Amino acid sequence: MALPPEFSSELFQKGLEVRRAVLGAHYVDKSVNEVEDFMKPMQRMTTEWCWGEIWTRSGLDRKTRSMINVAMLTALNRPAEVALHIRGALNNGVSAEEIQEVLLQACIYCGVPAALDSFKIANEVVKSARAEAVNS
Known part of the structure; x- marks a missing residue:
């Protein structure tokens, strides 16, 4: 098209x-x-x-940009974008454990409610990605 x-x-x-x-x-x-x-x-x-x-600037790699985005989108409480960028973070080599650490950091600095929503989203996206990896 x-x-x-x-x-x-x-x-x-x-x-x-x-x-x-x-x-x-x-x-x-x-x-x-x-x-x-x-x-x-x-x-x-x-x-x-x-x-x-x-995203094409050389100052930060994609993995770092992804982690920053997950934290900022958590602070903004944007669940659809959080899900999208967690998938992107996984694609950029961010591990589930690193996503967990980013969300814990965001929890303290952005507030528990915002981080809790992002934790729930991340859990579903990580489970889905792992299931897809097993089935591919």
């Missing part, structure tokens, strides 16, 4: 490559290919700025 013309910039393509590697091609391709007109500017901005501009 051809991408909309709004998604043709070099920065978008660069971001798309990283986004697919971290979050999985199926999820990202569905988000990009099935985007509604109203959401196109947000999809473009997210892919270019977050993934093309920030």
